[in-house]
Amino acid sequence: MSLVLKISDTERRTRLALRHGLARGMPTVEAATEAMTVLHATEAATVQLSLWARVPGVTVADVDRALYDDRALVKQLAMRRTLFAFPRDLLPAAWGSAAARVARQQRARLAKDVEAAGLTTDPEAWIRAASEAVLAELADGQPRTTSQLREALTVLAGRITRGTPEKKWGGPSPIAPQVMTLLGAEGRIVRAANAGHWRLNKPTWTLTDRWLPEMPSPLAEAEGYSELVRRWLATFGPGTESDIVWWLGATKTIVRHALAQLEAVPVELEGGSTGWVLPDDLGPVEPIGPWAALLPTLDPTVMGWKERGFYLDPADRPFLFDTNGNAGNTAWWDGRIVGCWVQDEDARVRVVLRQEVPREGRTALDTTAEKLTAWLDGVRIVNVYASPQMRGELLG
Template sequence: MRHIDDTERRTRLARRQGFAGGLPDAVSATRAMTVLHATEAATVHLALWARVPGITVSDVESALHDDRALVKQLAMRRTLFVFPRELLPAAWGSAAARVAVQQRKQLVKWVFQAGLADDPDAWLADVFADVLVAMADGTPRTTRELRELVPALDGRFTLGTPEKKWGGDFPIGAWVMTTLGAEGRVVRGVNAGHWRLNKPTWVRTDLWLDEVPSPWPEDKGYAELVRRWLGTFGPGTETDIVWWLGATKTIVRRALAEIGAVEVALDRGTGWVLPDDLDPEEPVAPWAALLPTLDPTVMGWKERAFYLDPADTPYLFDSNGNAGNTAWWDGRVVGCWVQDDDGVVRLVLRHDVGAEATVALEAEADRLTAWLDGVRIVNVYASPQMKGARLA
């Protein structure tokens, strides 16, 4: 059995994910990463900044909204991602469809509990149809604007309990649109606010993409997602893939067999690679990177010991396992970064990384400060280390 040790895994990470030499453009970089996390809007731009030399905000916006080569889609683990357009049919038939079923079941429950309808399935069918009709002119609209056109979207329901910070009484419209999005019938169009904020508009998929391919069969869709994942993150363990995909062991094992994945030995257990990906990886020069909250690299694996000291996890991840901003040196997470009140990027290192690494990381901090040009990023998923540094 081919053995791929931690050093080689970090080398693969560097070369394939754009840290050794960079990637040419936003679309190429997204394909290299399989998908980009988009729960926080700024993550998309900052993840591409870290991988594509010279990229601008306009370049990212153009790929998303003008060329529409990149599309936001709710999929694995009920998480919002940016997909390369050609990968959407695989997701629509597999991971996104799985989420859509879960979303619809939850919506039916809420509609009934709120007393909005005695037959919640029929109510949802009517509301979905009314929304799609209201969107027929192709104008991107926010959920609030759609509520004015489809009054049923303003129906109220209670989520959680009042004492919970996330609980309260809400219009059901946001969950209706999220479900339609998971089903692939609508997509997120242009952002209604600043690029760093999550204020989406909605557009019918057939009007945004012009030609809409059919969803792939479930097994084929999952196999393609796992194939892409192994190309980006391999070798990875079965645990990694099950977690990233938000699926079951049965689904993952079937996909691995379908693509002919090969088992390899790791420093801890065994993992999987594509059948044509067994050649040794040539070393790369040491590299520095500053990655944003929920960056696809740091969120690519569940078993992270080959690039993250487990003792650092409580400082750099929140209690739900969401990664904050991270600072990397030569394939390892060594701390995080924050911005001060003037928008200057500051390093918060958890380890003594030495003079060479310190100089390289400080250069990255200066480069990011200049690129942001005073724009301050507000993070929903700030890590304890980030929060502590901001309070200090």
């Protein structure tokens, strides 16, 4: 395979800074989300904080307007069974590919669970009946929380058991959230307005065709995957095949087919590995000055690649990521992760460095922390995916 050019780690960091809106910002919530392909939404606060880091002057109301009024952004379970905020135009690609893959996995898991729990001897019929009951209840166009649906529908009242009680996620749990997860992955229902504070995931649910201005059809599987890979390359390229497989939650075969369909171009990365870019993305990028950023847990920049050596010291990985590769809050200086950030009891943001930075960098990070403290205005963020470094700081 002939490699047409070499892209250094320095150039990759510059691409990241410019394309992710971290060095110069983005004009709107919609532009920033499109630039990132999708925003991680597993933790509700990540959407707000990821946009704060990229859109100067953004407010909570601006993000809520895009999510719940204009509906330009829509939350959808997709790649790696992860919840994302998608630009609305990208939903058909996800529904036909990554979300459909998750839905198949969720359906098989749910069938196994309801039978094991003694709720039915015919799990497919049970899933069909439960799904139809939920869709019928939501047909009036009035969004409802999972708890409200569970109270209204006896079919959702059961419980299942996964793992064992002594394990962190083991023991009995309600069946209703699993049914909602399946219907959401299938694109039949969608998360509507949030029923709680913006920093918490408390969604209401409604029929997708009631929520969207127009109900598009899912793309064919191969076409859907190709579009997701195209967007990924525009946001994160160059990246390796391993990066794309991991981010997409798919297989090498799927990724290789998409790269071929897109006529993606192989390039040499620093260290000798092969990366991929779109055919119109071979030109150099303009140099930029140093920049500082504070990114939230599971921010899309941090989570865009599996192979993170060009912006992360491997020695810091056990402190700033969990064992599954999920990132906590991160502090960035000049294209590299140099530590994390936490909040004290008074909700003040504090930067915790793991790498040496020049005085200019320390000043820039402290100034960014002051701005974030002011923006949060006393709101304290509780992170499910707090990194070991964050937990250690909070425990003192």
